[in-house]
Amino acid sequence: MSRLDEIFSTELNRLKSEQLNWEPKTLKTPSSNRAMYDGKKVILLCANNYLGLSNHPSLKKAAIDATKKYGAGSGAVRAISGTMELHVKLEKKIAQFKKTPAALFYQSGFTVNSGFIPAMTGEGWLLISDELNHGSIIDGVRLSKGDKTIYKHSDMDDLKRVLAENREKYKNILVITDGVFSMDGDIAKLDEIVEAANEAGAFVYVDDAHGDGVLGKNGAGIVSHFHQHGKVDIEMGTFSKAFGVVGGYVCGSKELCEFALNKSRTWLLTGSHPPAVSAACIAALETIQKNPSLVKTLWKNREFFIGGLKDLGFDTGKSQTPIIPIMLGESSTAKKFSQELFKKGVYGLPIVFPMVAQGKARIRTQVSASHTKKDLEEALDAIEKVGKEIKII
Numbered sequence: 560m561s562r563l564d565e566i567f568s569t570e571l572n573r574l575k576s577e578q579l580n581w582e583p584k585t586l587k588t589p590s591s592n593r594a595m596y597d598g599k600k601v602i603l604l605c606a607n608n609y610l611g612l613s614n615h616p617s618l619k620k621a622a623i624d625a626t627k628k629y630g631a632g633s634g635a636v637r638a639i640s641g642t643m644e645l646h647v648k649l650e651k652k653i654a655q656f657k658k659t660p661a662a663l664f665y666q667s668g669f670t671v672n673s674g675f676i677p678a679m680t681g682e683g684w685l686l687i688s689d690e691l692n693h694g695s696i697i698d699g700v701r702l703s704k705g706d707k708t709i710y711k712h713s714d715m716d717d718l719k720r721v722l723a724e725n726r727e728k729y730k731n732i733l734v735i736t737d738g739v740f741s742m743d744g745d746i747a748k749l750d751e752i753v754e755a756a757n758e759a760g761a762f763v764y765v766d767d768a769h770g771d772g773v774l775g776k777n778g779a780g781i782v783s784h785f786h787q788h789g790k791v792d793i794e795m796g797t798f799s800k801a802f803g804v805v806g807g808y809v810c811g812s813k814e815l816c817e818f819a820l821n822k823s824r825t826w827l828l829t830g831s832h833p834p835a836v837s838a839a840c841i842a843a844l845e846t847i848q849k850n851p852s853l854v855k856t857l858w859k860n861r862e863f864f865i866g867g868l869k870d871l872g873f874d875t876g877k878s879q880t881p882i883i884p885i886m887l888g889e890s891s892t893a894k895k896f897s898q899e900l901f902k903k904g905v906y907g908l909p910i911v912f913p914m915v916a917q918g919k920a921r922i923r924t925q926v927s928a929s930h931t932k933k934d935l936e937e938a939l940d941a942i943e944k945v946g947k948e949i950k951i952i
């Protein structure tokens with residue numbers, strides 16, 4: 560083994576001995592309500608595909624048509640010769656959907672947070688982040704040359720304390736929050752955050768990755784949910800979750816988008832999305848707008864499923880959305896639960912320390928509009944059996 564491989568192996572062995580390593584299962588079918596992983600047919604309860612769009616005929620057709628017309632790739636980064644008319648059309652659609660003056664499409668949500676946050680902040684700034692914000696926000700904040708601090712998760716008194724202690728010390732303050740927190744499925748108190756930030760003269764940045772297609776009027780997101788249009792300075796989101804494709808965006812004023820374009824290295828220095836991706840993203844937004852029943856079905860399924868879990872006696876934590884944790888406590892229990900569930904044909908992801916605090920391990924389930932009542936009934940049945948076998952209920 561080379562010296563470098565020894566370095567890798569030492570760390571991998573540590574991860575394995577602490578059961579912290581990932582061994583991704585392989586998907587052999589489209590990602591849908593029922594799918595096949597590692598040769599086993601399962602009811603899929605751990606996809607972000609909240610509206611079932613990733614295998615939707617309109618999105619697939621749009622991707623194929625765009626490939627035929629424009630080719631497989633864009634040939635360059637956006638800033639040089641890789642901005643295609645599909646990118647521009649998509650950005651107009653995003654701005655329309657989010658009701659903002661402008662939008663800018665990035666490679667992914669991760670590259671928005673890790674590229675735009677450090678680009679827009681710097682010396683003289685204070686970045687205030689919810690302690691449970693997504694890793695891409697954490698990385699973006701770390702890359703900033705500004706000062707950083709966190710507030711206790713969704714604790715408005717703590718946010719106000721941090722703002723009060725710092726408002727005189729900093730020229731610019733940015734409060735950053737996830738809209739829907741991805742481990743617990745709870746919703747940020749965006750209206751209160753906006754009020755507290757306004758009061759202190761701070762700006763607000765919200766990550767709508769799990770709110771788009773889920774919250775608000777016909778899935779328009781958390782700003783719509785709280786009727787905060789025009790009051791949130793920066794919104795970002797992703798096409799990799801409810802929209803079923805891939806790609807991230809930031810939206811807000813025209814100046815904001817022009818600044819983001821000029822200053823985010825994660826936008827400037829990376830090849831632009833292939834035509835198939837941009838076309839499928841456009842089709843995703845059109846499909847949601849034409850089919851309001853998708854979001855309604857998602858919520859109907861969510862209510863049915865969480866109701867079933869509660870009736871069985873499970874603790875579903877702080878869930879307010881289609882992200883529904885089944886709280887299990889120890890990491891080993893969550894892993895065992897997930898393995899047994901998989902054997903019974905249901906795929907739910909174990910979330911363990913250090914992704915969540917010690918003693919807060921869980922199975923994270925995610926409901927989709929593509930689930931049928933039968934899927935959810937069968938899943939509940941399997942969850943009940945495993946819960947009894949390992950004496951959780």
Ligand SMILES: Cc1ncc(COP(=O)(O)O)c(C=O)c1O
Pocket residue numbers: 667668669670672693695737739741766768769796797798799805806807
């Ligand atoms: C809250 C949040 N923000 C950002 C991202 C990154 O999104 P993307 O998949 O587009 O990189 C994720 C995805 O895991 C997320 O959950």
